[in-house]
Amino acid sequence: MGAAMRRIQAGNALSAFGLGFTVPYLYIYVASVRGLGSFWAGIVLGVFALAALVALLFTGRVIDRRGPLPVLVGAAVTAAVGALCLGLANDLVSVLGSAALLGAGTAVMQPALATMIVWSSSPTSRTRAFAMQFFLQNLGLGIGGLFGGQIVDESRPASFTLLFAIEAGMFLVLAAIALSVKLPRNAAIADARPKGGKGGSGFRAVLGHRAMLQLCVLGFVLFFACYGQFESGLAAYGTEAAGIDPSALGFALAANTAVIVVAQFLVLRFVERRRRSRVIASVGLIWTVAWLFAGYAGLGHGSQTMATAAFVSTYALFGLGEAMLSPTVAPLVADLAPESMVGQYNSAFALVKQMALALGPFVGGPMGATLHGPYIVTFILFSLGITVLALRLGRRLTPAQDQPALAAASRVVAVHKAEQEQVSA
Structure with a gap:
């Protein structure tokens, strides 16, 4: 750095x-x-x-x-x-x-x-x-x-x-x-401004960019199905359906943070060599397994110890998915943005995230507390939806946007070949 x-x-x-x-x-x-x-x-x-x-x-x-x-x-x-x-x-x-x-x-x-x-x-x-x-x-x-x-x-x-x-x-x-x-x-600020010194055309430009619009929809589902449930719906479901002791919620959140801290740079090599759309799609599958663990914790008939272990595993799997998303989604927003509208694109995506975090507890809280089966089924479907939306987004991305490492390697090879041709000449 x-x-x-x-x-x-x-x-x-x-x-x-x-x-x-x-x-x-x-x-x-x-x-x-x-x-x-x-x-x-x-x-x-x-x-x-x-x-x-x-x-x-x-x-x-x-x-x-x-x-x-x-x-x-x-x-x-x-x-x-x-x-x-x-x-x-x-x-x-x-x-x-x-x-x-x-x-x-x-x-x-x-x-x-x-x-x-x-x-x-x-x-x-x-x-x-x-x-x-x-x-x-x-x-x-x-x-x-x-x-x-x-x-x-x-x-x-x-x-x-x-x-x-x-x-x-x-x-x-x-x-x-x-x-x-x-x-x-x-x-410099002057280089990042559009011609005439006007700061872009606002959210209309974002809405008119199909790939960015699809990424915003995907981002809403991501944050709604994960972060929007951490301290509301999932916590309510754990205490009401799974009988999780409130102190165990602290262990679950600690497991989530621990996985992120330990796994972040371990998964980075895996993530940066692969297509971003497929990495996000795989997160949807990982979170589907996480919700299945949560379903077992509250709807299964195992012991309280097994239910607690399954519930803590849910948060740990969410952490693994988060570690895979952090080097994927935010850089993709930046790569989709025109040079003159990086701030607008980042703000639009932050707005989508904030909306998901606001609506997540509003929807998930009551469902997690009372409608235990429908709650789990709903968020399994949301997680599978992440996979589908990510794969559809991949069709709209250029190779450089979807897999920057491959594009960078191609540029290096092209430069190397050009230098060889000059030497031969």
């Missing part, structure tokens, strides 16, 4: 570390510590998600016009203010306002960071750059959650204030690191 990429990845890891301090405890903080109850805690989480959706509608064009660096700094400062205010809030209005700032800020960071990674990498190094980003994000979230769990105490509101203050501090560190980044000269 170059100096710019190292700093971007360091800021990415530190911001994830800060998020890990508060994400697992936001519901408890609003409902119990501030005494607003479960209803308003749900509303606060909804405001958090809605603010993220609204902010992402405008983020892409701003990135393409002004560059990702000022957008990232502004988002980090906004998130820091939101986190600090949330830690000090003691009434409903201030909690809602703070959650909106925090949700908008953290959402905007994603496409800004992704665009900076694109500008600081080449098509051949991009796969590893996004794999490293995902690895550091999960590592930061895991370590942050671990440290946060040692500090948090429901009987002491000040402990939560400390958590949010640490989170705010990490966001400010991210802003400071971003300001020190010198993006490569060939990725």
